[in-house]
Amino acid sequence: xxxxxxxxxxxxxxxxxxxxxxxxxxxxxxxxxxxxxxxxxxxxxxxxxxxxxxxxxxxxxxxxxxxxxxxxxxxxxxxxxxxxxxxxxxxxxxxxxxxxxxxxxxxxxxxxxxxxxxxxxxxxxxxxxxxxxxxxxxxxxxxxxxxxxxxxxxxxxxxxxxxxxxxxxxxxxxxxxxxxxxxxxxxxxxxxxxxxxxxxxxxxxxxxxxxxxxxxxxxxxxxxxxxxxxxxxxxxxxxxxxxxxxxxxxxxxxxxxxxxxxxxxxxxxxxxxxxxxxxxxxxxxxxxxxxxxxxxxxxxxxxxxxxxxxxxxxxxxxxxxxxxxxxxxxxxxxxx
Amino acid sequence: xxxxxxxxxxxxxxxxxxxxxxxxxxxxxxxxxxxxxxxxxxxxxxxxxxxxxxxxxxxxxxxxxxxxxxxxxxxxxxxxxxxxxxxxxxxxxxxxxxxxxxxxxxxxxxxxxxxxxxxxxxxxxxxxxxxxxxxxxxxxxxxxxxxxxxxxxxxxxxxxxxxxxxxxxxxxxxxxxxxxxxxxxxxxxxxxxxxxxxxxxxxxxxxxxxxxxxxxxxxxxxxxxxxxxxxxxxxxxxxxxxxxxxxxxxxxxxxxxxxxxxxxxxxxxxxxxxxxxxxxxxxxxxxxxxxxxxxxxxxxxxxxxxxxxxxxxxxxxxxxxxxxxxxxxxxxxxxx
DNA sequence: CATCGTAATGTTAACGTTGTCATTTGCCAT
DNA sequence: ATGGCAAATGACAACGTTAACATTACGATG
Numbered sequence: 001x002x003x004x005x006x007x008x009x010x011x012x013x014x015x016x017x018x019x020x021x022x023x024x025x026x027x028x029x030x031x032x033x034x035x036x037x038x039x040x041x042x043x044x045x046x047x048x049x050x051x052x053x054x055x056x057x058x059x060x061x062x063x064x065x066x067x068x069x070x071x072x073x074x075x076x077x078x079x080x081x082x083x084x085x086x087x088x089x090x091x092x093x094x095x096x097x098x099x100x101x102x103x104x105x106x107x108x109x110x111x112x113x114x115x116x117x118x119x120x121x122x123x124x125x126x127x128x129x130x131x132x133x134x135x136x137x138x139x140x141x142x143x144x145x146x147x148x149x150x151x152x153x154x155x156x157x158x159x160x161x162x163x164x165x166x167x168x169x170x171x172x173x174x175x176x177x178x179x180x181x182x183x184x185x186x187x188x189x190x191x192x193x194x195x196x197x198x199x200x201x202x203x204x205x206x207x208x209x210x211x212x213x214x215x216x217x218x219x220x221x222x223x224x225x226x227x228x229x230x231x232x233x234x235x236x237x238x239x240x241x242x243x244x245x246x247x248x249x250x251x252x253x254x255x256x257x258x259x260x261x262x263x264x265x266x267x268x269x270x271x272x273x274x275x276x277x278x279x280x281x282x283x284x285x286x287x288x289x290x291x292x293x294x295x296x297x298x299x300x301x302x303x304x305x306x307x308x309x310x311x312x313x314x315x316x317x318x319x320x321x322x323x324x325x326x327x328x329x330x331x332x333x334x335x336x
Numbered sequence: 337x338x339x340x341x342x343x344x345x346x347x348x349x350x351x352x353x354x355x356x357x358x359x360x361x362x363x364x365x366x367x368x369x370x371x372x373x374x375x376x377x378x379x380x381x382x383x384x385x386x387x388x389x390x391x392x393x394x395x396x397x398x399x400x401x402x403x404x405x406x407x408x409x410x411x412x413x414x415x416x417x418x419x420x421x422x423x424x425x426x427x428x429x430x431x432x433x434x435x436x437x438x439x440x441x442x443x444x445x446x447x448x449x450x451x452x453x454x455x456x457x458x459x460x461x462x463x464x465x466x467x468x469x470x471x472x473x474x475x476x477x478x479x480x481x482x483x484x485x486x487x488x489x490x491x492x493x494x495x496x497x498x499x500x501x502x503x504x505x506x507x508x509x510x511x512x513x514x515x516x517x518x519x520x521x522x523x524x525x526x527x528x529x530x531x532x533x534x535x536x537x538x539x540x541x542x543x544x545x546x547x548x549x550x551x552x553x554x555x556x557x558x559x560x561x562x563x564x565x566x567x568x569x570x571x572x573x574x575x576x577x578x579x580x581x582x583x584x585x586x587x588x589x590x591x592x593x594x595x596x597x598x599x600x601x602x603x604x605x606x607x608x609x610x611x612x613x614x615x616x617x618x619x620x621x622x623x624x625x626x627x628x629x630x631x632x633x634x635x636x637x638x639x640x641x642x643x644x645x646x647x648x649x650x651x652x653x654x655x656x657x658x659x660x661x662x663x664x665x666x667x668x669x670x671x672x
Numbered sequence: 673c674a675t676c677g678t679a680a681t682g683t684t685a686a687c688g689t690t691g692t693c694a695t696t697t698g699c700c701a702t
Numbered sequence: 703a704t705g706g707c708a709a710a711t712g713a714c715a716a717c718g719t720t721a722a723c724a725t726t727a728c729g730a731t732g
Contacts, residue, residue, distance in 0.1 A: 015408070016466070016488070018718055029682050034720065044680060059487045064464040065404045066718035069687045072351070074401065076444075076465075085430035085641070087422045094421035097447055101458070106465055108412075109445040111433055122437070128400040129412075129442055130352070151395045152352070233624065254624065261628035288422065288569065288590065292597035293629045305421070354688055365712050370690065380710060402688035405717045 017058040026054035037062060064106075068130065076106040077315065078126035080136040082114045082201065086230065088252055088285045088304060089137055092159060095308025096135055103316075105132070114201055114230070116141040120148070127152050133315035135308075138203060139163045155318075157311040160302075161203050162325060169314035170323040171307050175203045178300045179210025181330050182249045182282050187218040191247035191280055194223040197238050197259060198251020199230060207284070211249055228255065236262040239279075247280040247336060253290050256283030256297055260335065271295060273334055280336030295334035302328050353394040362390035373398060400442075404466065412442040413651065414462035416472040418450045418537065419566070424588060424621040424640050425473055428495060431644025432471055439652075441468075450537055450566070452477040456484070463488050469651035471644075474539060475499045491654075493647040496638075497539050498661060505650035506659040507643050511539045514636045515546025517666050518585045518618050523554040525672075527583035527616055530559040533574050533595060534587020535566060543620070547585055564591065572598040575615075583616040583672060589626050592619030592633055596671065607631060609670055616672025631670035638664050 019030040026033065028047060035042050036051040043051070054060075068074035077100060081089045097107045110126055112119035123145050126134060133155040140146040149156050149167050156168040161175055179196075186194060194215050198204045208225055215223045226241055228234040235250065235258035242248070250256035259281055263269040268278045271294060283290060283299040290297030303326060310324055355366040362369065364383060371378050372387040379387070390396075404410035413436060417425045433443045446462055448455035459481050462470060469491040476482040485492050485503050492504040497511055515532075522530060530551050534540045544561055551559045562577055564570040571586065571594035578584070586592035595617055599605040604614045607630060619626060619635040626633030639662060646660055 020718080030718085031683085031720080032681065035681090038720085042680075047680080059484070061460060061463050061484075061488075063405075063466060063718055065401050065410065065466055066687090067720075068401045069399075069405060069689090070718080070720040072687070079445075083430065084420065084433070085426045087426055090423070090426045091421045093445070094419065094447065097420070097445065098449075101446065101461075104461070106461065107445045109415075109429070109433065109443045110437065111430065113434075124397060125437075125440070125442065127397050130399060130401055148395070148397075152397075231624065233627075236628065257625055257628050261630075264630055288567065289593055289625050289629075291569075292572065292593050293625075294597075294600055356688080366688085367690080367713085368711060371711090374690085378710075383710080399688055402717090403690075405687090405719090406689040406691080408717070 016063065017060050018063070019060075022051065022054045022058055022060050025058065026051045074130050074132060075104050076108055076129060076131045078108050078110065078129065078131035078134045080110050080112060080119065080122055080126060080134065082112050082137055083230070084109070084111060086252075086254070087287070088254075089160075091304030092137065092308035092311070095305035096312040097308070099309045099312035112141075114199070116145075120145045123148050133157070135159065135311045135315065138201070139166070141202075155315040157314050159307050159311050161206070162323070166323065168322065169311070171310040171314055171326060172324075173302060173326050173328045175206035176210035178284065178328050179207040179212070179249070180214045181210075181328075182207075182300065183211045183214035183220075183223075184218065185330060185332075186247040186249070186280060186282070186336070187215055187220045189275070189280070192220050193244050193246045194220055195226060195242045195245045195248050196223055196251070197226045197228055197235055197248060198255050200227045204251040207249070207251060233258060235259045236265075238262060239266055239268075245279060248282070250281065250283045253283035253285040253287040253297060253299055256281050256299070256335070257287075257289065257293065260293075260295075260297070269295065271334075274298065274332065274336050277334075277336060282330075282336045286331060291333070298333045298336045299331050300328045301331045302326075352399070353396050354399070355396075358387065358390045358394055358396050361394065362387045410466050410468060411440050412444055412465060412467045414444050414446065414465065414467035414470045416446050416448060416455070416458055416462060416470065418448050418473055420445070420447060422590065424623075424638070425496075427640030428473065428644035428647070431641035432648040433644070435645045435648035448477075450535070452481075456481045459484050469493070471495065471647045471651065474537070475502070477538075491651040493650050495643050495647050497542070498659070502659065504658065505647070507646040507650055507662060508660075509638060509662050509664045511542035512546035514620065514664050515543040515548070515585070516550045517546075517664075518543075518636065519547045519550035519556075519559075520554065521666060521668075522583040522585070522616060522618070522672070523551055523556045525611070525616070528556050529580050529582045530556055531562060531578045531581045531584050532559055532587070533562045533564055533571055533584060534591050536563045540587040543585070543587060569594055571595045572601075574598060575602055575604075581615060584618070586617065586619045589619035589621045589623040589633060589635055592617050592635070592671070593623075593625065593629065596629075596631075596633070605631065607670075610634065610668065610672050613670075613672060618666075618672045622667060627669070634669045634672045635667050636664050637667045638662075 019033050022033045023030040033051050036048050110122035119141050135157045137160045139158045158166050159171045161172045196208045196211050212223050235255040239262040270276045283297050286299045286301035355369050359366040359369045446458035471493045473496045475494045494502050495507045497508045532544045532547050548559050571591040575598040606612045619633050622635045622637035
C-alpha cells in the first residue's frame with residue numbers, strides 16, 4: 001500500500017446539499033434554514049413546514065465541519081488507547097462512548113500501540129481535529145506529548161492510573177497498590193517463589209514495583225519478572241523460564257489464562273481450590289471469561305466501564321473533584 | 337446527567353494559534369505558512385526556517401476542520417459497530433485503524449448497540465462529520481439508513497456478512513454456510529438433539545437458518561433456538577432450558593465458554609476429546625481464550641482483523657473486486 | 673395618528689484554511 | 703538595454719455555517 005493512496009471517489013460527484021441549496025428550494029434565505037434546524041421556535045410554522053419539506057427532499061445533513069469552524073465547538077472528543085483489540089480497554093471506550101454519544105459528541109479513536117513516537121503523532125493528529133477534550137489511557141509517554149496537551153487548553157482525562165502530576169483530570173486506580181495486594185496475599189498464603197509476567201508499559205511496571213517491594217519486605221525470595229509480548233499465547237510457555245515458581249501475578253487476565261494453559265500442559269493445575277494449586281496464579285482486569293473457566297481465575301478486578309464513564313463525566317464538568325480513584329478489588333477464586 | 341451538559345471550558349481561553357498568528361510572528365503572509373506545511377519546496381530555505389521557528393514557538397497545530405472545509409477532504413472515516421466491548425468486532429476496528437491511521441485518516445467510532453433507531457441516528461451523526469467513507473458491521477437495519485448511505489455518495493463497506501444487495505463494498509463471510517458447516521459436522525458425528533444459542537441480530541439469524549435447515553435436511557431432530565442477552569453469563573444457565581440437548585452451536589465464543597461453564601457445573605464436561613463429551617459445543621470467532629481453556633473450544637474461525645484491513649483497502653480504491661468473501665474455517669478441538 | 677414593540681426574516685462578516693490568480697524580484701539570453 | 707522567465711511571495715475569494723446586527727410588517731398604545 002503506497003502512502004499516497006487515498007479514498008476512491010464516488011461515481012457521480014453530487015456533493016452533499018448545503019444550507020443554501022435547501023434555502024433556494026424553500027424560497028427563503030439560508031439563515032432561516034439554519035434556524036429551522038437550531039431554533040425552530042423563531043420560524044413561522046408555515047415557513048418551517050416548507051423548509052422541512054425541502055430538507056427532506058434533498059436529504060440535507062448539516063456539515064459539522066462548518067458548524068465547528070463557525071462556533072468553535074466541534075462536539076467531538078479524542079480518545080487515545082494503546083490498543084483496542086485487547087479488550088481490557090474496549091470496556092473503557094464503550095463506557096465513555098455510551099456516556100458521550102447521547103450528548104451529541106463524536107468519538108475520534110486513535111491507537112498508540114504502546115509506541116511513544118506513535119502516541120505523540122496520534123495526539124497531534126487528534127488535536128488537529130480540535131476535539132473539545134481528550135481522554136487517554138495512561139499519561140503521555142513523552143514531555144512533547146504532555147506539552148501538546150497542556151497547550152491545547154482543553155480538558156484532558158488520564159485513566160487506568162493515578163499519575164503523580166496529572167495534566168488535568170484523572171480516573172484510575174493505584175497500580176502500585178494492586179501489586180502490593182497481590183504480593184501480600186500470596187506471601188501470606190505461604191507462597192515464596194513469586195514471579196510477575198506481562199508487558200513493560202508504565203502501568204505494568206508500577207504493578208511490578210508494588211509486587212516486588214512487598215514480596216521482599218515480607219521475606220519472600222526476590223520475585224522474578226518476565227516481560228512478554230502482547231498476546232496471551234506467549235505466556236503459555238512462560239513456565240519453562242520460571243523453574244521453581246509457586247505463584248504468578250499476570251499483568252492481565254489474558255496472560256493469566258495463557259499461563260494457566262501452560263500449567264495444565266505441565267500437569268500443574270488442579271480442579272480444586274487455591275490452596276491445592278501447585279502454582280497460584282492471579283490476573284488483573286476480571287474478564288468475564290475468568291469467572292467461567294476451571295479452575296476459576298483469581299484476579300484484581302478493575303471496572304473498565306466505570307473508568308470510561310467517570311472520565312467522560314470529568315471532562316463534562318469542572319465542578320467537584322478532578323482526581324478520582326476508582327479502586328480495585330482482589331477477587332479470590334480457585335486459581336490462587 | 338442533563339442533556340444540555342457540555343464540555344467544561346479551559347481556565348484561560350487561549351484559543352489555538354492560527355496560520356496568520358504564525359505568519360505575523362514570522363513576518364510573512366499566511367499563505368506562505370500554509371506552503372511551509374504542505375509544499376515546503378516552494379518556499380525559500382531562509383523563509384522556511386523562520387516560519388518553522390515561529391510554528392514551533394507557538395505550538396502550531398493545523399486546524400483540520402478548516403482544511404476539510406476548504407479542500408472538501410476530511411481525511412476521516414466513519415466506523416459503525418454494534419458494540420466494541422468484549423467483542424469480536426474490536427479486532428476489526430483495530431485492523432482497519434492500523435491500516436488507515438498511518439495514511440493520516442482519523443477513525444470516528446460509533447456504536448449502534450444493536451438498536452435500529454440508534455443505528456440510524458449514529459449513521460446520520462457520522463455523515464454530518466463528512467467522512468470520506470463509512471465502514472460498518474453488517475448492513476443498515478432500516479431503509480432510511482440505507483438511503484442515507486447511498487445519498488452520501490461515499491464508499492461504504494459492509495462487513496461480517498455477505499449482503500445480497502450491498503450498497504457498495506463488502507468484506508465478510510457467509511453466515512448461513514457457517515451454520516450449515518456446524519450442523520453437518522455435528523450430525524455426522526452422531527449428534528441428534530441440537531440447539532443454537534446467542535443473539536437474534538441478522539447475522540446470528542442467518543447462522544441459525546443454515547444450522548436449522550441443514551440439521552433437518554440431514555434427519556436430525558428439529559433444533560431449538562435460545563435467544564440470550566448480550567453477555568456471556570446468560571448462557572451459563574442456558575442448559576436448564578434445553579433438556580436432552582447433545583450439541584450446541586453458540587453465536588460466539590463468549591457464549592460458548594459461558595455454556596461450557598454451565599455444562600461443567602452440571603457434570604457434563606469431560607477433559608477428553610470431543611467424542612467423549614456428553615454435550616458437544618461449538619463457538620464462533622476463535623477467541624484466543626478458546627484455545628487456552630480445557631477442554632479447548634471448537635469454533636468457526638473468523639479473522640476479524642483481516643475483515644477490518646480488507647474493508648479499509650476496499651474503501652481506499654475502486655479497482656479490483658468490491659465483494660470479498662474472507663471465508664471461515666471449522667476448527668475442531670476438544671469441545672465438539 | 674405617530675410611536676413603539678415584537679415577530680419574522682434577511683445581510684454581512686466572521687471561523688481557518690486552500691485554490692487561483694496576481695505581483696515582485698533577479699537573472700539570463702538575445 | 704530589453705524582453706522573457708522562473709523563483710518567491712502575496713491578495714482574494716471560496717468552503718458551509720453561525721453571531722450580531724438590520725430590516726420589514728403590523729398590531730397595540732397613548
